[in-house]
Every structure is written in structure tokens, then in C-alpha cells.
Amino acid sequence: MNDHHYTLEPYKDLNSRYTCPGCKKAKTFSRYIDSTTGKHIHTSVGRCNRENNCGYHRTPKQYFQNNPGSTDPGSNRFTKKPEVRPTKTTPSLIPVPIFEKSLNEFEKNCFVKYLISLFGREITLNLISKYQIGSSKHWEGSTVFWQIDISGKVRTGKIMLYNSETGRRVKKPYSHITWAHKAIQVPDFQLVQCLFGEHLLRDQASKPIAIVESEKTAIIASVYLPQFIWLATGSLNNLNLKICQPLKGHAAAIFPDLNGFDKWCEKAKSLSSDFNFSVSNLLERKATENERLQGLDLADYLIRFDSKDFIPVQPKSIVIKSIEPEKSEEFHFKSDYFVPFEKSDALIFRTVVRWDKEIAALESFFIKTPLPIAPVRIVPYTITNVESFIDSHLATSKAHNGNRVYYPYLERLMQLKEYMVNQN
Numbered sequence: 001m002n003d004h005h006y007t008l009e010p011y012k013d014l015n016s017r018y019t020c021p022g023c024k025k026a027k028t029f030s031r032y033i034d035s036t037t038g039k040h041i042h043t044s045v046g047r048c049n050r051e052n053n054c055g056y057h058r059t060p061k062q063y064f065q066n067n068p069g070s071t072d073p074g075s076n077r078f079t080k081k082p083e084v085r086p087t088k089t090t091p092s093l094i095p096v097p098i099f100e101k102s103l104n105e106f107e108k109n110c111f112v113k114y115l116i117s118l119f120g121r122e123i124t125l126n127l128i129s130k131y132q133i134g135s136s137k138h139w140e141g142s143t144v145f146w147q148i149d150i151s152g153k154v155r156t157g158k159i160m161l162y163n164s165e166t167g168r169r170v171k172k173p174y175s176h177i178t179w180a181h182k183a184i185q186v187p188d189f190q191l192v193q194c195l196f197g198e199h200l201l202r203d204q205a206s207k208p209i210a211i212v213e214s215e216k217t218a219i220i221a222s223v224y225l226p227q228f229i230w231l232a233t234g235s236l237n238n239l240n241l242k243i244c245q246p247l248k249g250h251a252a253a254i255f256p257d258l259n260g261f262d263k264w265c266e267k268a269k270s271l272s273s274d275f276n277f278s279v280s281n282l283l284e285r286k287a288t289e290n291e292r293l294q295g296l297d298l299a300d301y302l303i304r305f306d307s308k309d310f311i312p313v314q315p316k317s318i319v320i321k322s323i324e325p326e327k328s329e330e331f332h333f334k335s336d337y338f339v340p341f342e343k344s345d346a347l348i349f350r351t352v353v354r355w356d357k358e359i360a361a362l363e364s365f366f367i368k369t370p371l372p373i374a375p376v377r378i379v380p381y382t383i384t385n386v387e388s389f390i391d392s393h394l395a396t397s398k399a400h401n402g403n404r405v406y407y408p409y410l411e412r413l414m415q416l417k418e419y420m421v422n423q424n
Helices: 060-066 096-101 110-119 121-131 215-224 261-270 282-286 289-294 298-302 336-342 356-368 386-399 404-423
Strands: 006-008 029-034 046-048 133-136 142-148 154-160 177-179 209-212 229-232 251-254 276-279 376-378 381-383
Touching (some): 110 142, 121 215, 209 215, 261 276
Antiparallel strands (some): 029 046, 133 142
16 A cells, blocks of 8 residues: 555644553654645554654554555545465474574573572473473573474574563663574575464364463463463564464464553454454553553563462363454453453452561571671572672562562572571
């Protein structure tokens, strides 16, 4: 479609800026207008100026393709184009020896360290094996999320670097993310992506499927809610006809990030003739304004709580209805699997349990006990300045009291206390 006569509405005053459909922030959204008539295309068609925190951008072309009943305000030439059917392209593959070589050195892998801080070593080892998590030397401590298709072939891998303490991606001084085939410089590589975790469909096809955006979220959610096969698209734009082909005949629940709900609702509707998708609005209903601005995802909520609290509920049947375009854009995923979510918010959205007693006990112990002068080894860390270590970790634990993201700080203090007790 030729949309050269569309342009973002020029800034005149605050009345020419609107509430963003993505982050819900007022006066940040520029709408597209037809330059020949000055009319808006639609309230959802435009771009948020908060590119780093939101990034919402819906073009006129996207709008008309997904709304066949609408016409171009300046012309009747434009109608919805049918979605291009996937073409058969022979994908290039990662050599098996390179894939296998990555399945080691997990003691250096920052993402693996973070998983251990959440779930312990045993569960983390199971996750490594289940999702075939790899390690890379591209950046020290980086992780490879291999894309293994349903036939067991390694299409490619996404290399990313995480902070081992917070579990957040390292984005400064630049975003640490690249492709495995680029890192090893495979010539003439034909990239055909597949869903992350797709290989799990071979042996667990009878399970219901849940889809999220990031690989990290799929891995974490699989611990809290193992009743599902957790898959990831790898990006907001990757929920498409081509990558979803292995899901035909399966019911799947989609869990968009807070900044991707509208877009994934639109995609689910456009794919409804091929797939049985249902979009969860769980986060949309529960998110605070600050959480929306951060663009949190399902994992950000789950890690606030102990995975042991999530006891699987065995349902008589699972109900996932196809999306019907003529109905409301707000879709609900209902399943007995989510009884703790739907009937009570006690698990995910309960009041956070504070660590006041633990912090007070640790503070008292370190005040009364002589501190080691020599470096202390607490696997996988070496503490060179014990006093500074205690002060910084106590301060962090107090500042983020009850937030499970920062629980590793409290846990390391407990490990240090145990070490000191054993030395006396």
C-alpha cells in the first residue's frame, strides 16, 4: 500500500497529543492524519514519543490491512490485503558440534546464576536440560537461547547478556543481544526462525500451550505453571502465521507483555482462522500505572512469590475459545488451571511478605561477631571486603524489603552468616 500522503499530526499544542493506546500515558501520542484532508485515520494509529519506555507505533498500512471494512480517507483504492501465506524456505542450521559445545560452563553463565538464585541448582539444571540453554563467550557470562524446531534441528540461537543479580538484560553502554549465526560468521545463512521451546511439542503434545514474548519469561513460567508447554516468540512482532505453523490443531493461551496487549489482540484475531488462540488480559487488569510504564511481563509478577506456592490444579477440561473478530477486543483466558489466578489474587497479587525478622537477626549477628579480614569464598562469589559487602547488602535488602527480585542479596548474607558460624 502506498501511504505517502499520511503523516504524523504536527505539534500545535498539548491538544494535538493524545493518550497512548500502549502505555496509557496522556499527551504522549501523535496520531497519523491524511495530509490531503487533515483527518485522523483512527485513534489507535500513531506513534508514542516515549520510544524507549513504550515504543508503540501503529502505521496506517497496518490499520487498513487488519480492518478490511475501513477505507482510505483520501481514496477508495485501498482494501485489506490477505496475509501472505508462509512460503517454504529451506532454513540454514547451526552445526551440531557448535550447539553441543555451548552446553557447558554454566558456572560463568549470568542467566543461569540468576535462575539458581530463584529456584536452586536442581530445578535450574532441569531447566537447562529442558530448554537446551547454552553459554557463549561472545560476552563474558552471556547466554544462548537456541531455537530448536519440532524436528529437533537447531535453526539459530539468540545470544544475550543478563545481570546475574537482577535477571535484567544488560543494555548499557549498548544492548547486548546478537544472533549465534552472526557470532560464528556462518556464510550465506538463511534465517528461518521458530518458536523458542518448539522442540517440546514433540513429547508433550497433549498439554495445553502458553505463549509469551521473551525466552526468559517462558523458562521462568514453566517452573510456576508446569501444566503448560511454555513457548516464546522472541519478540513482539514474531507472533505471525509463519512461526506459528506447528501450533495448528492446538489450543494456546497468549500472555502479552503490558506494552503488547493491543498488538497481540489484533494478531490473534487476524490468525483466528488458522489457530485456536486466546489472549489473557490478566496483567492488563492488575497492572499499576508504574508497571505499565515499565512494560512488565508475566515473569515480573511470578518471581515475587515462591514457586512452591503454585500447586497445580487438575482440571476436568480446559476451555480455550477461538477469538471472534466481531466481539470485544478484551479477551479472557479461562481455565481451571488458573484457579489461583482467577478466583483469588492471593498468590500473584497478595501483599508482599517482608523480611524484617531476617534482616534484624542478620544485623544483630554481624554487629556481635568479629568479621573476617581475609577474602571469603561463597560459591560462586568471592567477598574481598566483608564489611563493605555486609553494609551494601543490608542496605539493598532494607530498601527492597519483600521484593523477591532482591532476595538474592538477603540470601547471600545468610550464606555469609553460615560460613562465619562454621568457622568458629
